[in-house]
Amino acid sequence: xxxxxxxxxxxxxxILLAIVWLVPFYLMVVNAFKTKRDIFADTLGxxxxxxxxNFVQAFVQLGFIKAFGNSLFITAISTLIIIICxxxxxxxxxxxxxxxxxxxxxxxxxxxxIPFQAVMIPLVSQFGQLDMLNRSxxxxxxxxxxxxxxxxxxxxxxxxxxxxxxxxxxxxxxxxFQTFWYIIFPLLKPMSVTVGVLNVIWIWNxxxxxSLVIGGNGxxxxxxxxxxFFGQYTKQWHLALAGLSISILPVIIGYFFAQKQIIKxxxxxxxx
Amino acid sequence: MKNRDLSFWLFLAPxxxxxxxxxxxxxxxxxxxxxxxxxxxxxxxxxxFDNYIKLFHDKEFGDAFWFTIKFSIAAIIVINIIGLGxxxxxxxxxxxxxxxxxxxFMPNLIGGLILGFIWQFIFTKAFASIGESMGIExxxxxxxxxxxxxxxxxxxxxxxMAGYVMIIYIAYLQSVPEELIEAAQIDGAxxxxxxxxxxxxxxxxxxxxxxFLTLSNSxxxxxxxxxxxxxxxxxxxxxxAMDIVKTAFTENSMAYAQSKAMIFFVTVAAISLLxxxxxxxxxxxx
Numbered sequence: 001x002x003x004x005x006x007x008x009x010x011x012x013x014x015i016l017l018a019i020v021w022l023v024p025f026y027l028m029v030v031n032a033f034k035t036k037r038d039i040f041a042d043t044l045g046x047x048x049x050x051x052x053x054n055f056v057q058a059f060v061q062l063g064f065i066k067a068f069g070n071s072l073f074i075t076a077i078s079t080l081i082i083i084i085c086x087x088x089x090x091x092x093x094x095x096x097x098x099x100x101x102x103x104x105x106x107x108x109x110x111x112x113x114i115p116f117q118a119v120m121i122p123l124v125s126q127f128g129q130l131d132m133l134n135r136s137x138x139x140x141x142x143x144x145x146x147x148x149x150x151x152x153x154x155x156x157x158x159x160x161x162x163x164x165x166x167x168x169x170x171x172x173x174x175x176x177f178q179t180f181w182y183i184i185f186p187l188l189k190p191m192s193v194t195v196g197v198l199n200v201i202w203i204w205n206x207x208x209x210x211s212l213v214i215g216g217n218g219x220x221x222x223x224x225x226x227x228x229f230f231g232q233y234t235k236q237w238h239l240a241l242a243g244l245s246i247s248i249l250p251v252i253i254g255y256f257f258a259q260k261q262i263i264k265x266x267x268x269x270x271x272x
Numbered sequence: 273m274k275n276r277d278l279s280f281w282l283f284l285a286p287x288x289x290x291x292x293x294x295x296x297x298x299x300x301x302x303x304x305x306x307x308x309x310x311x312x313x314x315x316x317x318x319x320x321f322d323n324y325i326k327l328f329h330d331k332e333f334g335d336a337f338w339f340t341i342k343f344s345i346a347a348i349i350v351i352n353i354i355g356l357g358x359x360x361x362x363x364x365x366x367x368x369x370x371x372x373x374x375x376x377f378m379p380n381l382i383g384g385l386i387l388g389f390i391w392q393f394i395f396t397k398a399f400a401s402i403g404e405s406m407g408i409e410x411x412x413x414x415x416x417x418x419x420x421x422x423x424x425x426x427x428x429x430x431x432x433m434a435g436y437v438m439i440i441y442i443a444y445l446q447s448v449p450e451e452l453i454e455a456a457q458i459d460g461a462x463x464x465x466x467x468x469x470x471x472x473x474x475x476x477x478x479x480x481x482x483x484f485l486t487l488s489n490s491x492x493x494x495x496x497x498x499x500x501x502x503x504x505x506x507x508x509x510x511x512x513a514m515d516i517v518k519t520a521f522t523e524n525s526m527a528y529a530q531s532k533a534m535i536f537f538v539t540v541a542a543i544s545l546l547x548x549x550x551x552x553x554x555x556x557x558x
Contacts, residue, residue: 011366017358018368018375024431027398028390043401085286092283096273104284111295113544115492117513118537121520121530122298122305125312144294147287176279205383207495208517223385230389230499237393244389251381259374262381266436267443270485 028248032241039237054242061232062225062243068250071204071221074135078142079199083192086147090154091180095166105155111148116209124212138213142203150195153269157191158184197258197265204251222247299537306531312524323531332507333532336515343425343511344490350430351486352479355437362438363445373442377435384432388499391428395420395500421501421509428496433489437482444478445471477551484547491540512536 031039032054034047042048058064093105123141127133161184169179185192207223215224226247233239255262273280306323308315327333358376362369379387395414403411414420448471456466494513497503503510503518510518516536520529 007364007366010361010364011368014361014366014368014372017361018372021375021378021431024379024390024394027394031393031397039397043397081286085290088283089287092273092280096275096280098275100275101280104288108287108291111291113541114295114299115513115537115540117492117494117516118533118540119295119298119302120517121312121526121533122302123294125526126298126301129313140290141294143287144290147291151287176273176277176283180283201381205381205385205495207383207385207498212521223383226389227385227499237397240389241393244386247386248382252378255374255378255381263373263377263439266377266380267439270436270440270481 025248028241029245031237032245034238036236036238054238055246058229058239058243059246061239062222062229062246063220064222064225064246067220067222067225070135070219071223074138074142074210074219074221075200075203078139078146078203079196081139081143082146082150082199083195085143086150086195087154087185087188087192088180089147090151090158091184093151094155094158095163105151108148108151112152116145120208120212127213133213134217135214135219138210141209141213142199145209146199146202149269150199153195154188154191157188161187191268193261194265194268197262198269201262302530303534305527306534308527310527310530312526319527323528324535326528327531327535332510333512333515335508336510336512339422339509340491340511343422343493344487346422346426347429347433347490348483348486350426351433351437352482354430354434355482356441358434358438359441359445363442373435373438376438379432380436384493384495385499387428387432388496391424391431392500395424415501416505418505418508421504424500425496425509428500429490429493432496433486437486440482440485441475441478444475448474480547480550484543484550488540488543491543 027044030046031043033050033052035051038047089108093101124133127137165183165187166179169183174182205223206221207227210221211224211227214220220228226243229243230240233243273283305315307318307320309317309319358372362372362376366372392415399411399414403409415424452470452474453466456470461469492513493511494517497509497511497514501509503514512532513536516529516532519525519532523529
């Protein structure tokens, strides 16, 4: 009896905390359904009449479909490139036991210490001088910034894959690239999920780098459009909140489907 | 694979090229620029340490640095207490455990920019509304003072990151062997004693990981700062990352902004190296 009561209490505390955690989302969504006057009159309650107008207007003003497409394209391509290139590099480094290989690995690890702001100003002006501030450059930059952590994670995972597999593949006539692509890379799949999760979350939500590289050239991602939109409607919360709700929706849907992988990916990425 | 194998270099080439062009070359040129009067395009003069000397007398930068330190300390304490608390709740055998994890972790997936905007609404509108109906003066005018801007940032960051450190604490809590706890229970240790003398030492590495992770994340924070307070009122809630961006892209003092960026780099790198050192020391002790 005592035990049951205790876990019931914990259960209640947990649920109450979860409600507190969800309040910001509740406030965002319900107020997005209100008119401007309604928000002023009653911020906390449910709308007197639910209106979809804000969503329609925000959706159009945000250019949401285009922004969503841009975000999806940049995030997917960058993450794919990071996964393949980092896995290849980590494989080469883990199968070469020379001093040089160790030095290169440590260089990658050391690069993780460099915050974005330290290189941002020269990077942007150098690309700007070459007239290369565009989407392809952005994807290339994501490889440069994302590779270190990904290589580090893959390097750890590769320690668990015996080299006898490489030798067996070689005897069967695989060249180095085939060995990697057909034997090693499939075995790295759990780590690829982790690396993918970490990079998708980062790139999808990134604001500062894309604002400097692709701001104003027609390939803006959701955060850039949202920032612009928010600046225009700064005192019109009914529209701003509808815009925010629309922007969050794809993430929530993604989270709903890939929850396990996401939480596991985060845990692996942080603990290692 | 040997050093002289072509394949070794082919496998490494894409990342080596990218890291060199995107990180290493800009860092080295940036270091050089910070000793010149670089304006983003040209350099006409080498100015030695002038930028750095100016920086040490720059009240705005000093304020931003101090604000960042204060914010980071408050944030890591609050985030870790809440994160550990949440982890302790959801690792008990309760039915809603996985639902709770899902909820607590959710804010992490959403960009800091969006979260900042949501909380701007809550602090300025919802708080005011609650304050009005319940007659609490302290809920009015949030984000319009330095104090409320500071706590606003702490609340936002805690709500966002507590779920993240919760995941880390859970990973370590689950590795504590049940037998150990049961043995202590049999020996007559009460709940608090078991927690202090078994759980805490067993999850010590989780504290290091979480503390440094939250420290470096809070220290580097930009998006939330931009969308929640935009540094206001009167730049009093402006953090270092934002100060650097503003100096460079609003005021166009490129070389000077880069000298700030170098100081920022050294600080962040020092924090991370301290963590590595601390972890290694811990490992030896174990």
